[in-house]
Structures are given as C-alpha cells and as structure tokens.
Amino acid sequence: MSVVNQVISGPPKPGNRLSVARLGALESWDLTEVWEMSGRVAGHLLDLGVRPGDRIGVLAANSLEWVLLDLAALRIKAVTAGFDPGKFDSTGAELAARYGLAVLFTDQHETAERVRPITELRGLAPVKAELPTVPWEPGEAPALKFTSGSSGPAKSLLASAGSIDSSLAAVQEIFAHGPGDDLFVFLPLSLLQQRYWVYSALVFGHDLTISTYEAAFATLRTTRPTVVMGVPGFYETVRTHMQAGTARTGAPPADLATEVFGDRIRYLWTGSAPANPATLRYFTEAGLPIFEGYGLNETCIVTKNHPGGHRPGSVGRVLPGKEVLIDADGVIHVRSEHPVATRYEHAEAGDSEKMFRPGGVVRTGDVGHLDEDGYLFVHGRADDVIVLENGKKIVVRRIEERLKTHPAIEDCVVTNPSQRQLVAIVSPSTYPMDTALVAAALQEANAALDHDEQLAKAVLAERFTIDNGLLSSQFKPRRKEIEARYRGLVVDPEEGIRA
Known part of the structure; x- marks a missing residue:
C-alpha cells in the first residue's frame, strides 16, 4: 500500500508523538490523538460543503491546526494549497478567488466569504458517522504547491500522490526513520516536503x-531531536554562532554542537539550495553528519547523500524511481517513474513547455555532471x-562558493556588467562592514581562480533577507532582483572594493 494511502487507512500505533514548539x-x-482530531476536522470540512477535488487553502504559520487540516484534506480527497505568509501578501479573499479555493483558513485577522479563522478547528465535536476511506490513485493530486523561483510570481503545480509515495519510500530506504527518532521541522508547512x-x-x-524558524534555536536543545531538516542558510x-562561541570561550565545536542541537543528533538534512562545502565539513568534523541532496518542486527529491553513500562535493546518488539525464550543454534533466506533474496550473504562457518535456522528463535548468559511480555534481x-567577450563560459556558482568560504562574506552574487570583468555583489557577515576583510576575501578567491574567473571588484549590499526581497522563501539569493x-x-568605475 502506498504511503499516502497508509496515512488515511486508519490510526497509527500509539506511542509516538507530535510536538509543536513556539x-x-x-x-x-x-499521534493517535492527532489522527482522531484530523477526523473531526474532516467532518467539519464536509459540514462546510467541501467535497472531493475541492481546494482548501491554508495561510498560517506552522501549528497543530495546519497539520490537522492537511490530514483532514487527505482523508476526504480534497486538495491542500499551502500559502507561506512571508511570501504571499494578498488577502485571503484574493487568494481564494485566484486559486479557486472552496475555503481558506488563516491565522490573520480577516473576515470574508470563504475565509475562516484557523482557530475554529480546535475543540471540534467528534464526527457522527465514520469517514469513508477512499484511496488516492498515483496520478491524483493531494496538493497544490508553489514554486520558490528566484524571480517573478510564484508558479503552481498539482503534485501527484505517486510522487509523494515514491519520494518517501526512497528516503525511508536510505535513512530508516523509525522508533527512537524525532524529526525536527521548522520550515513552513506550506512547503509540501x-x-x-x-x-x-x-x-x-x-x-x-x-517549530518555526523564529523558535528553532530556542527549542532545539530542549526538544533533543535526532534529525533536523534545514536549508543551507540555517x-x-x-555555524557562525558556534564559531563565535569557540572564539569567546575556547569550547570545541563538538561541545557547542550539543549546546545547540541537544545530544541525540543522528544526522542533519539539507537541500533546496547549494550548501557551502566549508559548512558541511564544519558540522561533520563537529560530530554532526550533514547530508546534502538535490531536487526541485517540479521533480521532488532526485538525489541524496546518506550514511554509506556519501561523496563530498556531490548532492548524492540518484534515488529509485528517478533517472538523471545530462544533455549536450551539460543541463540536468530528470525523468520520474511517478512525475510530480506534467504542467503548471498557474504560470506565464510558455513556462510549462520550458520545464516539462514528454515522457515525464523535467528540464531543471541546472548544469552538472554524473561521476563514474553515479554521484551527481551540480555546477x-x-x-x-556568464559568457565573456573572449567566448569563455564562466559558471558563477563556483566563484560564489569560493567567496562564501571567507568569514567576512555571508552571501554573494557574481555578475558581469560589461562581459569583460566579473563583479561580486556581497552581503557581509557583520555590520558595520569591514572593507579590509572583504578585500582580503577577494584576494584569496582570485589567488585560487583561473584568470578569466577572477573578480575585478566587490560592491557591498545590505544583508540578503526574505523581508527585503533579496532571498526567496527557501533562502536562495534572488539573482535578478539583486543585480537590478x-x-x-x-x-x-569609482565604486567598489578591490583586492
């Protein structure tokens, strides 16, 4: 039986718990209580007139109610549409109309047709009749999810039950989550994964x-998870916090790791954006194995490093049910046994054709290669x-990662205004900005780079954040916005720092 259908088939065995930290x-x-409460919410949705195939929106911070709504939707074959409050600034009424929602639940103060407070989902009476169990077919879609592209309005796609099943089965095979594990999740539940x-x-x-991103640091040590699901920015x-602790107290990283994460970590999970190799090494050497993976909203998880299958610098081996194809230009394509989707639901004209190809193939837009052992490297x-005027092709990610190894630089984007020279737009690690340290970072990077890859200068920017529009909701630099x-x-010619 598929994972999704096991979720809706009946209550879990008692003894495992869901905790929500604020x-x-x-x-x-x-979890048996969570299952029972989700049945009450499912009954409430039916009373509101929600029927199979209807879309239920959630515009709220992580909470028990978020979990209950998603499970309730699964149980009545409705579609969950999750909206990240930090990314969508439209009203609930506007979202309901734009995305065809039967109802939207929110923790924001708003009253409108089809918009309801999420707090009404606590304390519901038990359902009067047993809910029917209607299985999900692999091609049916339990979720409407939104891309986290670095520019432009969010696209949406309907994610298939088959893709969810395939991803969870593959991850379970390599990580064997089970009794004794406590997985710590703090990214928005609006992200399907x-x-x-x-x-x-x-x-x-x-x-x-x-938890939530804001509460993550305060709750990690007390909740003592075994696995943390985080993005590279986190x-x-x-790492910056721990290094400051070492400088202040002389404590070794392994001791500080326990102070931050507790004493039960089995491994750390990261993905959704390129990770800094120096950061991966730092945590591994501190006794916290960290495994990077690769995937898109359009493909779900494609590759993953894991215990017994880890190659530094790579994003892991290809998971079962996926196939990675590299075209003549080095662009990565992914074929899925169970595609997430074959088109966008909401996007600009031509976007679906650029991304989705026949036969369940997705053109990722990333450049990379597979090594002789099947590990994927993303460049x-x-x-x-960037193509310079001499015809040389420069992959800027390698340069950006080199710069970010310096403690003075938190993030950066490399651009070329004239096709003759490269310039780094730098988000410094500390304020006020230490221009001498940034100049030293440029000098160190240039010493390790090929002649055509060397940087002419750096310009200092404000810190890249979601709030100022320079980071996406998954903490990726929004390149076009930063360059603009x-x-x-x-x-x-008079601005900037030179090595």
Whole structure:
C-alpha cells in the first residue's frame, strides 16, 4: 500500500508523538490523538460543503491546526494549497478567488466569504458517522504547491500522490526513520516536503517536532531531536554562532554542537539550495553528519547523500524511481517513474513547455555532471553561466562558493556588467562592514581562480533577507532582483572594493 494511502487507512500505533514548539511554549500529542482530531476536522470540512477535488487553502504559520487540516484534506480527497505568509501578501479573499479555493483558513485577522479563522478547528465535536476511506490513485493530486523561483510570481503545480509515495519510500530506504527518532521541522508547512515528515511519522512510527524558524534555536536543545531538516542558510547561521562561541570561550565545536542541537543528533538534512562545502565539513568534523541532496518542486527529491553513500562535493546518488539525464550543454534533466506533474496550473504562457518535456522528463535548468559511480555534481544554473567577450563560459556558482568560504562574506552574487570583468555583489557577515576583510576575501578567491574567473571588484549590499526581497522563501539569493538593485554600483568605475 502506498504511503499516502497508509496515512488515511486508519490510526497509527500509539506511542509516538507530535510536538509543536513556539517561543516559550511546547505542546505535545500522541499521534493517535492527532489522527482522531484530523477526523473531526474532516467532518467539519464536509459540514462546510467541501467535497472531493475541492481546494482548501491554508495561510498560517506552522501549528497543530495546519497539520490537522492537511490530514483532514487527505482523508476526504480534497486538495491542500499551502500559502507561506512571508511570501504571499494578498488577502485571503484574493487568494481564494485566484486559486479557486472552496475555503481558506488563516491565522490573520480577516473576515470574508470563504475565509475562516484557523482557530475554529480546535475543540471540534467528534464526527457522527465514520469517514469513508477512499484511496488516492498515483496520478491524483493531494496538493497544490508553489514554486520558490528566484524571480517573478510564484508558479503552481498539482503534485501527484505517486510522487509523494515514491519520494518517501526512497528516503525511508536510505535513512530508516523509525522508533527512537524525532524529526525536527521548522520550515513552513506550506512547503509540501515539510509535510512529508508528518506522513512519515504516522506510517513509520517516529516522533515529530514542528517549530518555526523564529523558535528553532530556542527549542532545539530542549526538544533533543535526532534529525533536523534545514536549508543551507540555517546551517550557515548556526555555524557562525558556534564559531563565535569557540572564539569567546575556547569550547570545541563538538561541545557547542550539543549546546545547540541537544545530544541525540543522528544526522542533519539539507537541500533546496547549494550548501557551502566549508559548512558541511564544519558540522561533520563537529560530530554532526550533514547530508546534502538535490531536487526541485517540479521533480521532488532526485538525489541524496546518506550514511554509506556519501561523496563530498556531490548532492548524492540518484534515488529509485528517478533517472538523471545530462544533455549536450551539460543541463540536468530528470525523468520520474511517478512525475510530480506534467504542467503548471498557474504560470506565464510558455513556462510549462520550458520545464516539462514528454515522457515525464523535467528540464531543471541546472548544469552538472554524473561521476563514474553515479554521484551527481551540480555546477550552477544554466542561466547563470556568464559568457565573456573572449567566448569563455564562466559558471558563477563556483566563484560564489569560493567567496562564501571567507568569514567576512555571508552571501554573494557574481555578475558581469560589461562581459569583460566579473563583479561580486556581497552581503557581509557583520555590520558595520569591514572593507579590509572583504578585500582580503577577494584576494584569496582570485589567488585560487583561473584568470578569466577572477573578480575585478566587490560592491557591498545590505544583508540578503526574505523581508527585503533579496532571498526567496527557501533562502536562495534572488539573482535578478539583486543585480537590478545594485546595478548602479556595479557599473560605476569609482565604486567598489578591490583586492
């Protein structure tokens, strides 16, 4: 039976728990209680007129109610549409109309037709009649999910049950989550993959702790998880914090790792954006194995490093049910046994044709190669390959990663205003900015780079954040927005720091 259908087939075995951590508060329930409460929510949705195939929107921070709504939707064959409050600034009424929602639940103060407070889902009465169990077919879609592209409006696609099953089965095979494990999730539940771990807990019998990004640091040590699901930006922040602790107290990284993460970590998971190799080495040497993977919203998880199958510098071996194809230009394509989708639901004209190809193939737009043992190495975006006037093709990700190994630089984007020279737009690690350290970082990078890859200068930017529009919701630099905002400094011959 598929994982999705196991989730809806009946209550899990007792003994495992879901905990929800907020700043200053922690609540916990046995997963059997969560299952029972999701049935009450399912009954409530039916009373509201929601029927199979209808879309249910959620515009709210991570919470128990978020989990209950998603499980309830699965149980009545409705479609969950998750909206990240940090990414969508439209009203609930606008979202309901734009995406064809039967109802939208929100934790924001809003009253409109089809918009309801998410708080109404607690304390519901038991359902009067047993809910029918209607299985999901592999090609049916339980979720409408939104891409986290670095520019432009979010695209949406309907994610198939088959793709969810395939991904969870593959991950379970290599990581064997089970009794004794507690997976720590703090990224928004609007991201479908974060909800995978709810399904995993119910089916494979482990604990799950859900928090928010703001509360993650405060709750990690006390909740003592065995696995942390995070993005590279989070681990960069933790590394900076731990290194500052070592400089201040002399404590070795292994001791500080316990202070931050607790004493039960089995491994750390990262993906969704390129990780800094120095950061991966730092955590591994501190006794915290960290495994990078690769995937897109359009493909789900494609590759993953894992215990017994880990090659530094790679994003892992290809998972069962996936096939990686590299075209003549080095662009990565992915064929899936169970495609996530074959088109976008909401996108600009021509976007679906650029991404989705016949036969369940997705053109990722990333450049990379497979080594002789089947490990995938990603070099950067095809769109981020800069062609200089001498015809030399430069993959800027390698240069950016080199710069980010320096403690003065938190993030950066490399551009070329004239096709003759490269310029780095730098988000410094500390404020006020230490220009001498940034100059030293440029000098060190240039010493290790080929002649055509060397940087003419750096211009200092504000810190890249989601709030100022320079990071996506998955903490990826929004390249086009950054280049546009700082173009004046980039092209000005008098501006910038030189090595």
